[in-house]
Amino acid sequence: xxxxxxxxxxxxxxxxxxxxxxxxxxxxxxxxxxxxxxxxxxxxxxxxxxxxxxxxxxxxxxxxxxxxxxxxxxxxxxxxxxxxxxxxxxxxxxxxxxxxxxxxxxxxxxxxxxxxxxxxxxxxxxxxxxxxxxxxxxxxxxxxxxxxxxxxxxxxxxxxxxxxxxxxx
Numbered sequence: 001x002x003x004x005x006x007x008x009x010x011x012x013x014x015x016x017x018x019x020x021x022x023x024x025x026x027x028x029x030x031x032x033x034x035x036x037x038x039x040x041x042x043x044x045x046x047x048x049x050x051x052x053x054x055x056x057x058x059x060x061x062x063x064x065x066x067x068x069x070x071x072x073x074x075x076x077x078x079x080x081x082x083x084x085x086x087x088x089x090x091x092x093x094x095x096x097x098x099x100x101x102x103x104x105x106x107x108x109x110x111x112x113x114x115x116x117x118x119x120x121x122x123x124x125x126x127x128x129x130x131x132x133x134x135x136x137x138x139x140x141x142x143x144x145x146x147x148x149x150x151x152x153x154x155x156x157x158x159x160x161x162x163x164x165x166x167x168x169x
Contacts, residue, residue, distance in 0.1 A: 001157075003073035006139045008065030009165035014132050015061035016054075018080045023053075026079055036072055037063040077140045088129050088137060095121035112150030119156070126162055135163040 007015060022030040031045075037060060038045040048056055064073045081089060082103045089104025096113050100106050125134045138157055142149030157163050 001139050001143055002067070002070050003077055003140065003143050004065055004067055004070040006077065006136060006143065006165065007061055007069075007073050010061075010136060011132060011166055012058060012061060014136060015064070016057045017084075018076060019057045019060055021080050021084045022076065025083060029076075029079060033060070033072060033076065037069065040066075040068055074140075074144060077136070078144065081137055081140060085129075085133060085137065088125065088133065091128065092121060092125060092137070095124060109145060109147075112152045115152045115155070118150075118152050122156060122160070122163075131162050132165065135165050138163060139165065 001009070019030070022033065034048050035045045038048050040063065048059060051059060063069055064076070082105065086103045090100060090102075093100045093104055093106065096117065098106060098110060122134075122138075135157075138153060142154055142157065148154075
């Protein structure tokens with residue numbers, strides 16, 4: 001699933017959480033995102049900025065769900081996951097015994113873990129974090145890896161209903 005597809009399939013509530021985080025903590029990135037999305041639709045950014053926040057976030061989610069916004073969506077997901085959910089990232093990597101920095105990022109991703117090792121870590125994350133946040137992380141993990149992610153995680157995303165975007169919440 002491409003980053004823009006992640007935005008297209010997530011709930012509006014999750015998209016609003018991401019956009020609120022950016023609005024509050026990453027103002028320059030938020031402003032650049034509004035400008036880029038407005039430009040794609042041949043609109044002036046002020047047209048978007050004047051909308052009430054709920055309506056603005058709905059518009060932005062729809063715009064980020066388009067294929068033309070793939071690179072923007074990927075960057076926003078990375079910034080949000082590292083900035084707002086580094087504990088989730090660290091818990092996932094710790095559960096699998098993968099070395100990482102304090103933000104939960106890795107220099108070189110090891111080969112895919114066995115499904116038997118992955119399942120208990122996924123179950124633990126789903127107990128400790130909102131299901132859709134975990135699902136967004138896993139889909140982004142797969143989408144943002146140059147090699148296409150881990151086959152074992154990909155199989156889990158296909159088969160586990162708890163990890164379906166839009167339905168996970």
